[in-house]
Amino acid sequence: MTNTTVISAKNLSLTFETNDGPVHALKDVDLDIHKGDFVSFIGPSGCGKTTFLRCMADLEHPTAGSITVNGVSAEEARKARAYGYVFQHAGLYPWRTIGGNISLPLEIMGYSKQDQQDRIARVLELVELEGFEKKFPWQLSGGMQQRASIARALAFDADILLMDEPFGALDEIVRDHLNEQLLKLWARTNKTIGFVTHSIPEAVYLSTKIVVMSPRPGRITDVIESTLPKERPLDIRDTPEFLEIAHRVRDGLRAGHAYD
Amino acid sequence: MxxxxxxxxxxxxxxxxxxxxxxxxxxxxxxxxxxxxxxxxxxxxxxxxxxxxxxxxxPAPHQVVAEIWKTTGEMVAKGRAFSKRSLIYHSWITLSATMLGFVMGTGFGILLAIGIVYNRVMDMSVMPWVIASQTIPILAVAPMIIVVLNAVGISGLLPKAMISMYLSFFPVVVGMVKGLRSPDQMQLDQMRTWNATSGQEFWRLRLPSSMPFLFASLKVAMAASLVGAIVGELPTGAVAGLGARLLAGSYYGQTIQIWSALIMAAALAAALVALIGLIQRMTLKKMGMVQ
Missing domain, CATH: 1.10.287 (Helix Hairpins)
Structure with missing residues (x-):
């Protein structure tokens, strides 16, 4: 891991004006994400973790402070296609095959036909969906669809992967499996990953850095650098080290709630 | 079975x-x-x-069937399928106006829907007029359309097709506006993350998403278009077409003729709607949207 800063937020605030008065989704958030980091954002609903991720993706616009992605503004980074974004729902187009879905961003970005084919094959192998290229989304399980949507986010050359509760709608067993796969994929591709979750074990298991957030106003209460090794079998979750980090995350979440 | x-x-x-x-x-x-x-x-x-x-x-059903046979099958057998007394001839007259009106109405409806979806001003201003247009009884408007168009030298097929269009664009507008707006916020955000142009968003996301809505609308539009063509023939003293047959039948108390024209119109509508259903199945199957 180098120390190049990929995403940097300074005094970032975002206030939504609603009929019930202003809602402070984010207030004075400072965070640096380095190249190759796996950063999880955890907190109760309304803590602004998804909003923060959407600010990085230029899907929301901060009302104060600044955010840079790859050293430029979030908007420029989006226009340069600096990141792949995975939503909570796979959002595959039902009228396109899995291969067709993966080539969708590639078509939009103007990759050549041959290049598209090569990339489809490569990313399907990465998410272990070889042989499913010609299948339609409805022929795949929920977990497989989500893997296909990750493959789609990996297909173009973005060094950053932003994931908004990508496994939130899946059951525990599938989730474990996908977590393991995601770690392998991260190790192989060396991407910088921003990952929103509300599961403590998931955050601790995956991350090199855990950002604990709390609501009203949305802010960061703790940033935990994980001491776990990069190589993580599933049963690392039973080690004292793992439990200690999980404990600290829980404390951070509780501290955030003490405010209201 | x-x-x-x-x-x-x-x-x-x-x-x-x-x-x-x-x-x-x-x-x-x-x-x-x-x-x-x-x-x-x-x-x-x-x-x-x-x-x-x-x-x-x-008239009893067998009388109507006999009349229909006399004016279709028998005429064909005599090689006079397109004589003025043949129901096939009259059906064809109405069908051609229906199809032309349907195509114009569908095209106009889709264009209006695109305008409404992409242009806020059109969204606020056009929709109320579209709805108002359908509250006017078509029987009242039809003669005026025909008279006005006749005055500028347009007669024959086109005025009737215009009335068909007037009735058939409405379901297409309503369906397509809903269809083009059917992609959810997440799908639109996704397009943004790829920095897609609005053209790419339209062709790759909005238009394919709207297909099921389009076909549902087309079925209604087709039926409305046929009604429009028949209504267009009624108040104008048209000499050919199913509407003319209905009118002539009612002048001379030829109830059997009226009923046979009615049944023919119903069969025609059913066949046209079924045809759209078939195209719908084929299209959606090709798109992988039906299992």
């Missing part, structure tokens, strides 16, 4: 009610005639008479 039984049951019930109603409605005339001729009618004679009058209040 299982779906045929309910259909046949309903058809059988319709025939029973129809024959019964024919007896009930045509009895006064039969009795009146019998009284004038000083004959006493037995029940079977009465029933036979009510089912075979020349100008019945309600």
């Amino acid at each position: 299982r779906s045929l039984l309910p259909i046949f049951t309903v058809v059988a019930a319709i025939f029973v009610i129809w024959y019964g109603a024919a007896v009930a409605l045509n009895t006064p005339w039969a009795k009146d005639q019998a009284k004038r001729n000083n004959v006493e009618l037995s029940f079977t004679e009465l029933v036979a008479d009510t089912w075979s009058q020349k100008k019945p209040k309600l």
